[in-house]
Amino acid sequence: MIRIVLLVVICMFTVSLVAAQDSDWQSDVDGSMEYNCETLPIVISAIEKSDTKSFSGIGNLKIARLKDGTEISTGSYISTAVMILLSQKSQIAITTNDIFSAASAVCNKTPEVAVANTSNPVDEFNVIVKGNVNLRSCAGTQCTIVQTAKDSSILTVIAIDGDWYEVKLDDGTAFISSKLTTRGPDDIIKVDEPYFDAPTGCFIVFDAKRGDMDVNLILSGINRNDILVDIYRPKESRPLKVEAQLDKMFSDTNEPYILQYYSYNVSWPLNGRYELELTLDKITRKLAWEFETKGDYNIFIQCD
Numbered sequence: 655m656i657r658i659v660l661l662v663v664i665c666m667f668t669v670s671l672v673a674a675q676d677s678d679w680q681s682d683v684d685g686s687m688e689y690n691c692e693t694l695p696i697v698i699s700a701i702e703k704s705d706t707k708s709f710s711g712i713g714n715l716k717i718a719r720l721k722d723g724t725e726i727s728t729g730s731y732i733s734t735a736v737m738i739l740l741s742q743k744s745q746i747a748i749t750t751n752d753i754f755s756a757a758s759a760v761c762n763k764t765p766e767v768a769v770a771n772t773s774n775p776v777d778e779f780n781v782i783v784k785g786n787v788n789l790r791s792c793a794g795t796q797c798t799i800v801q802t803a804k805d806s807s808i809l810t811v812i813a814i815d816g817d818w819y820e821v822k823l824d825d826g827t828a829f830i831s832s833k834l835t836t837r838g839p840d841d842i843i844k845v846d847e848p849y850f851d852a853p854t855g856c857f858i859v860f861d862a863k864r865g866d867m868d869v870n871l872i873l874s875g876i877n878r879n880d881i882l883v884d885i886y887r888p889k890e891s892r893p894l895k896v897e898a899q900l901d902k903m904f905s906d907t908n909e910p911y912i913l914q915y916y917s918y919n920v921s922w923p924l925n926g927r928y929e930l931e932l933t934l935d936k937i938t939r940k941l942a943w944e945f946e947t948k949g950d951y952n953i954f955i956q957c958d
Contacts (some may be wrong), residue, residue: 679719680760686721691761693717694754697728701750718757751788751795762796773813773820780838781819781830783807789828793818800828806889806927808838808942839929839942851941854934856881856957858941865950867922871914874904877957878912882933885916888926924948 678692693715718726735753751758773793783803790797793815801823803809809830813820818829843849849858856875873881884893900913922945930941934957945951 682756682760687756688719688721689757689760690715690717690719693728694757694761698750698754698758751799755799758796759798762794773815775813776811779811780808780840781811781821781832781835782838783809783830784834784836787830787834789821789823789830791828793820793829795831797829803830808842808927809835839927839940841939841941843930843941843943845943845945849941851932851939853937854932854939854957856932856934856955858930859954859956860943861952861954862947862949863952867924867945867948868918868950869916869922870952872911872952872954873914873957874909874911874954875956875958877934878910880934881955881957883914883955884931886929886931888923888928893931894920 678690679688680691681688694717697715697717714727714729716725717728717731720726732753783805785805787803788799789801789803791800809819809821811819811821812827814832815829817832819832819835820827820829840853841849841851843858843860845860845862850856851858869885871883871885873883884896886893894916897915897917900915902911902913903909904911924945924947927942927944930943930953932939932941932955
């Protein structure tokens with residue numbers, strides 16, 4: 655992460671002009687701007703390494719030029735980019751990826767095509783995004799930004815390319831650094847529909863009644879004594895403490911079940927994603943849902 659104060663310092667450095675060969679320049683799609691692809695990696699490397707000796711050699715290097723031939727120095731380019739980004743972003747820190755995204759997209763056209771085909775398909779799984787991060791057209795920071803993923807959003811991974819995940823989008827796929835994610839729920843439950851979890855063989859049904867917000871678990875089926883179930887409230891990394899488990903009988907069928915309940919003073923926020931962690935026969939599943947309406951909920955979990 656490169657902070658603005660560092661960028662300002664970089665812009666203040668001056669060096670003698672270095673002549674560039676025309677072969678070093680690459681044009682963008684509409685031809686309105688050209689970028690010096692020889693200079694670009696030198697500039698990015700100096701900034702990312704925080705090398706003060708290297709800083710002194712990049713201030714006046716020509717990194718871009720307009721259609722009419724007017725050349726733009728690194729210092730001017732960074733200053734302009736920072737001002738534009740500040741008008742668009744609320745965050746204080748701005749990365750080199752933000753500043754040089756347009757230049758990188760032009761200078762890395764060939765590598766981007768090659769990298770885009772190296773993903774290895776995997777069994778799909780979900781991840782949770784940490785922070786507001788960029789999704790890219792291929793597996794690398796040099797690749798074009800195609801979309802932004804919001805903090806805590808869930809993405810489905812379909813392939814892995816080194817330290818990058820290829821994820822589903824509504825209109826295709828994109829790539830996100832695995833370091834910017836945590837493992838997400840295995841599936842999403844709809845509160846108003848019965849759900850069958852194939853790996854554990856358990857049915858899950860939400861039953862809501864009018865009342866203050868409260869949640870209890872009803873564990874039934876022949877494997878009821880072997881089920882381990884925990885609830886995670888929104889944005890919490892530890893499961894909610896279980897107050898007690900009681901052996902009960904259904905009044906209409908006389909079949910046994912276990913009532914797992916929580917303290918009466920526990921809060922159940924409507925906003926946010928809950929997770930249910932279900933373990934049976936060494937298989938652990940994390941299933942997520944959201945409460946949209948207030949009420950007293952019994953979550954029936956039947957495992958046969």
